[in-house]
Amino acid sequence: MKLVESVPNFSEGRRENIVREILSEAEKYSKVKILDWSMDFDHNRSVVTLVGEPEDIEHAVFDMTKKAVELIDLRDHKGEHPRMGAVDVIPFIPVMNTEMKECIEMSKRIGKRIGSELNIPVYLYEKSATSPERENLANIRKGEFEGFFDKIKDPKWAPDYGPNEVHPTAGVVAVGAREYLIAFNVNLGTTNIEIANKIARAVRHISGGFRYVKAIGVELKEKGMVQVSMNLTNYKKSPIFRVFETIKREAQRYGVPVINSEIIxxxxxxxxxxxxxxxLQLDDFDENRIIENKILNTFFE
Amino acid sequence: MKLVESVPNFSEGRRENIVREILSEAEKYSKVKILDWSMDFDHNRSVVTLVGEPEDIEHAVFDMTKKAVELIDLRDHKGEHPRMGAVDVIPFIPVMNTEMKECIEMSKRIGKRIGSELNIPVYLYEKSATSPERENLANIRKGEFEGFFDKIKDPKWAPDYGPNEVHPTAGVVAVGAREYLIAFNVNLGTTNIEIANKIARAVRHISGGFRYVKAIGVELKEKGMVQVSMNLTNYKKSPIFRVFETIKREAQRYGVPVINSEIIxxxxxxxxxxxxxxxLQLDDFDENRIIENKILNTFFE
Known part of the structure; x- marks a missing residue:
């Protein structure tokens, strides 16, 4: 069985009936599981996490997009979170037995359909990006919905799919593929924030650490501890265990113990x-040796 | 969702059509998954591994038992493995969200039905045993099918359920509950079997080690290594990681490295x-935080 996750973001975080109508498009797919959804009033935005087989996810997300375009009018939209579309961003994430390549293909197929069937300009981002300046979502989104009416005229910002004209009510959308992101925090037995900062700098990519690690030091005043708070943006290439062992070793350098850690x-x-x-130094093992996973696979046979 | 495993052993390992007829009784239950089945010609015995929700497993195993009693005649049975029944032994094993207590209850309910509906004497064993001498299956099985016609007359060996008379073709059966057994081997970078033997003695229950560990030293001549070969009979109380870390520490004592390990x-x-x-020193985590497991649960909602 193959599993893909998608986390579409919709520019509606206040009217629950509208969000529920969008969700019900996914619920029509019996094999698609909505793992989580949340609405944020201040951001005026909702985020849905779906998991299922690639084809089901692709169809469910397209149907949700179509419904959101019917129901959301960006001309009336105000909120704290930057946004450029009724459906703002659609990432596809490989979860099980799926290659990044397949998620990139999914993003291109659905992007093409959104462009041609819904008349919305589509920008491919992250792993699906067609140029380096489109890898970073924030770069694409700069100017937001209101600014895009001008931005789209710049040949540098011609969309990857769809018309060369912003959709009057639904704006534009970014579609892409990325790795699963793991939020991982390690708590240290000290109140000295400088030590957490130093360790964060040691492990994070930007200052010379692991390529797929973002990290900052955080004070946990109530707990009398400090924390190395991280996003692991590719757990296959910068794995949890290696990052954790490095943090333990760095903490030793300062005579500070690791108290515990958290996966969010x-x-x-x-x-x-x-x-x-x-x-455990196991050379020969994989997910199919987990009883529960074997059973799950039978439901997708 | 609750998951229970059962591993019934049938005294037929030569005629595949008979084994398949027994298997087809389990296949009638759409939510019961046959994880594995194997026939052994020399033992003249087959072993089936089933997983599913407790109620489904209980019914599937009863139906398989009934079919096996119809098809297997122990009077004709010859094989190397000791046996006392057409269905020789039925263990129930908690896998997920299930307590040992529930598996003991399952074994008693199915034992009662086998006794009254199929007229077969039933002995409860392991965690279900009604006296200490019935905990060990080998103790119950002593004398085998042929010997049981006398053994059953001894008041000490009166069955827990069913008639006080051996079934003429199906013999008697042992039913019980036990923990999941993990076969775990650790390979050492030495050819000195004495070191593997010493470490095996350090970790195994019988010589003062962990309560739920059985261990022996084994030579792996082809690989130029020796192995500590183990059965962990309760991975919750004598967990893999603690046994592994103890072995690593003991190996250090002899200046020997741990090369790798295997879960069978x-x-x-x-x-x-x-x-x-x-x-990872995670205090707050559980199986429901695994995406695949969350999806599996939705199929059992």
């Missing part, structure tokens, strides 16, 4: 199995 | 998650 939200089974395999 | 067959998700949690 959900993770793919593979991330847990890779961690077990490394620590 | 399948394991419950919980065993992998507990291992990850211990090594």
């Amino acid at each position: 939200g959900m993770i793919p089974l593979k991330a847990a199995i890779n961690t077990m395999m490394w620590y | 067959g399948m394991i419950p998700l919980k065993a992998a998650i507990n291992t990850m949690m211990w090594y």
Whole structure:
């Protein structure tokens, strides 16, 4: 069985009935699972997390997009979060037995359909980007909905699919593929924030650390601890265990113990199995050796 | 969702059509998954591994038992493996969200039905045993089918359920509950079998080690290594990570490295998650934070 996640962001975070109508488009697919959805009033935005087989996810997300375009009018939209479309961004993320390449293909197929069937300009971003300046979503979104009526006239910002004209009510949309992001925090037995900052600098990419790690030091005043707070943007290439072991070693340098750590939200089974395999020195093991996963596979046979 | 495993053993390992007829009784239950089945000609025995929700498993195993009793005649049965029944032994094993207590209850309910509906004497064993001498299956099976016609007359060996008389063609059966067994081997960078033997003695229960560990030293001549070969009979109370770390420390004592390790067959998700949690020092995590497991649960809602 193959599993892909998608986390479409919709520019509606106040009227629950509208968000529910969009969700119901996904619920029509019996094999698509809505893992999570949330509305934010201040951002006026909702975020939905869906998981399922690639084809089902692709169809469900297209149907949700179509419904959102019917129901959301960006001309009336105000909120704190920057946005450029009724459907603002659609990422596809490989979860199980799926290659990044397949998620890129999914993003291109759905992008093409959104362009031609819904008349919305589509920008491919991250792994799907067609030029380096389109990799970063913030770059694409700069100027937001209101600014895009001008921005789109710049040949540098011609859309990858769809018309060369902003959709009057739905704006434009970014579609792309990216790796699963794991939020991982390590708590240190000290109140000295400088030590957390130093360790964060040691492990994060920007200052010479692991390529797929973003990290900052954070004070946890109530707990009397400091934290190395991280996003692992590619757990296959900069894995949890290696980052954790490096943090432990760096903390030793300062005579500081690691008290505990936290994984925020959900993770793919593979991330847990890779961690077990490394620590137990297992050379020959994989997710199919987990009873529950074997059973899950039978439902997708 | 709750998951229970059962591994019934049938005294037929030569005629595949008979084994398949027994299997087809389980296949009638759409939510019961046959993880594995194997026939052994020399043992003249087959072993089936089923997983599913407790109620489904209980019904599937009863139907398989009924079919096996119809098709197998122990009077004709010859094989190397000791046996006392057409269905020789039925263990129930908690896999997910299930307590041992529930598996004991399952074994008693199905034992009662086998006794009254199929007229077969039933002995409860392991965690279900009604006296200490019935905990060990080998104790119950002593004398085998042929010997049971006398053994059953001894008041000490009166069955827990069913008639006080051996079934003429199906013999008697042992039914019980036990923990999931993990076969775990650690390979050492030495050819000195004495070191593997010493470490095996250090970790195994019988010689003072962990309560739920059985261990022996084994020579791997082709690989130029020796192995500590183990059965972990309760991975919750004598967990893989603690046994592994103890072996690594003992090996250091002899200046010997741990080269790698092996888990044989399948394991419950919980065993992998507990291992990850211990090594990463996660205090707050569980199986429901694994995406694949969350999806599996939706199929059992």
